[in-house]
Amino acid sequence: MRMNIRHERISVLGLGAMGRALASALLEAGREVMVWNRTPGKAGDLVARGAREASSVAEAIGAGGLTVVCLLDDASVRETLAPAAPKLAGATLVNLTSGSVRQARELTTWLDEHGARLLAGGIMAVPPTIGTEGAFILYSGARDLFDRAAPVLAPLGRPHWVGEDPGFAALYDMAALSGMYGMSAGADHALTLVQAEGGDVEAFKREVLQPWMEQMLPFMVPDVGVHEAVPDEFNPAMQATGLENILAASGEAGAPTELGGHLRASLWRMRSAIR
Numbered sequence: 001m002r003m004n005i006r007h008e009r010i011s012v013l014g015l016g017a018m019g020r021a022l023a024s025a026l027l028e029a030g031r032e033v034m035v036w037n038r039t040p041g042k043a044g045d046l047v048a049r050g051a052r053e054a055s056s057v058a059e060a061i062g063a064g065g066l067t068v069v070c071l072l073d074d075a076s077v078r079e080t081l082a083p084a085a086p087k088l089a090g091a092t093l094v095n096l097t098s099g100s101v102r103q104a105r106e107l108t109t110w111l112d113e114h115g116a117r118l119l120a121g122g123i124m125a126v127p128p129t130i131g132t133e134g135a136f137i138l139y140s141g142a143r144d145l146f147d148r149a150a151p152v153l154a155p156l157g158r159p160h161w162v163g164e165d166p167g168f169a170a171l172y173d174m175a176a177l178s179g180m181y182g183m184s185a186g187a188d189h190a191l192t193l194v195q196a197e198g199g200d201v202e203a204f205k206r207e208v209l210q211p212w213m214e215q216m217l218p219f220m221v222p223d224v225g226v227h228e229a230v231p232d233e234f235n236p237a238m239q240a241t242g243l244e245n246i247l248a249a250s251g252e253a254g255a256p257t258e259l260g261g262h263l264r265a266s267l268w269r270m271r272s273a274i275r
């Protein structure tokens with residue numbers, strides 16, 4: 001059984017945009033890197049920089065260190081690992097493929113049945129920011145595993161453990177993405193509204209929207225559904241009325257009005273609850 005993580009050695013399964021960025025950052029940090037990708041021909045520059053290319057998944061997993069998995073989705077992870085199942089005993093896998101809470105828990109169980117351990121992950125970065133100061137990676141799973149793996153993985157981005165439950169990295173990853181997409185949707189709606197009324201979209205974006213969003217970020221109400229957590233300065237009636245104004249202005253301009261639907265319901269619910 002390979003129970004010790006050899007800190008200098010790491011395999012990366014998957015050489016898409018993210019897998020290549022991960023392998024590159026690990027090489028940069030002086031790790032001994034082995035790579036594998038379903039479609040050959042993507043390892044060229046990494047090999048030129050010192051990576052070794054595995055001819056099979058089993059070879060990459062058997063190389064002796066951590067195996068980072070970064071594929072398209074859970075189905076591709078299962079498809080990739082299944083043929084190597086007999087070789088999994090004693091291996092430690094770090095799955096940085098995006099997926100759901102249930103998928104992370106089920107993968108942990110499946111690996112456990114094959115004598116392998118999983119540290120589940122969620123990447124809070126994009127390929128060009130891997131290894132840069134702002135990048136961080138969520139991990140969940142056994143704390144001892146995280147403590148041993150974190151120094152090996154640190155060159156990818158600040159390691160941040162979010163709990164023993166293997167599903168929690170996926171949970172926080174998805175929730176954070178939801179917040180990001182909400183902001184993007186809000187920004188997109190704002191620009192649509194300005195454009196619909198003939199405003200200068202570029203100037204609005206640069207001079208108003210961006211500084212406004214930056215100023216407001218620290219004041220975002222984390223969960224408008226949790227009534228006990230409503231801060232004093234957050235008056236739900238005022239917020240709900242403000243949102244109604246935005247929706248009315250959008251309707252007048254012919255811009256979409258669906259965006260605030262979920263928030264509108266939450267705000268009015270909150271208003272009734274604290275009346």
Ligand code: FVH
Binds near residue numbers: 015042073099
């Ligand atoms: N790129 C990003 O900005 C985000 C940032 C946050 C985290 N995500 C997640 O990272 C996973 C990989 O994303 P990616 O950007 O590397 O994705 P692609 O460039 O499309 O590469 C996909 C790799 O997956 C391989 N693959 C696909 N299907 C299979 C399969 N059935 N069996 C084996 N491998 C498979 C693919 O191989 P190939 O097509 O070259 O043969 C690529 O290596 C992802 O979960 C993001 O959500 C990235």
